[in-house]
Amino acid sequence: MEYQDLIVSNPKIMMGKPVIKGTRITVELILEKLSEGETIEDILSAHEHLSIAAIRAALAFAAKNLKADTIYPIAA
Numbered sequence: 001m002e003y004q005d006l007i008v009s010n011p012k013i014m015m016g017k018p019v020i021k022g023t024r025i026t027v028e029l030i031l032e033k034l035s036e037g038e039t040i041e042d043i044l045s046a047h048e049h050l051s052i053a054a055i056r057a058a059l060a061f062a063a064k065n066l067k068a069d070t071i072y073p074i075a076a
Contacts, residue, residue, distance in 0.1 A: 003057035003064070018061060020054045023047075030058040 008021045018027040025047055033043050040055055 003060040006054050006057035007061045018058075020050060020058065023049050025050060025054075027058040027061055030055055031062055034059075 006021050007018050007027060009016050009018045013019060014024055014026055019025055020027075020030075030043065030050075034040075034055075040052060043055060044050055044052070
């Protein structure tokens with residue numbers, strides 16, 4: 001399954017942020033939880049409408065979008 005099947009963006013849902021299809025759970029939220037040390041199992045327990053495929057789709061979406069020719073300044 002491709003991430004495009006699971007990630008959607010609609011201006012009427014979460015201000016257009018990419019979300020898991022059929023939920024109001026943003027890709028951003030999933031990334032934040034993982035970066036804070038939560039495991040996939042923790043996230044699945046907290047959000048019963050999610051699946052491992054949805055979490056992987058969020059990661060794939062983020063990876064693909066970071067491949068764009070954009071400079072992301074990081075303060076030292």
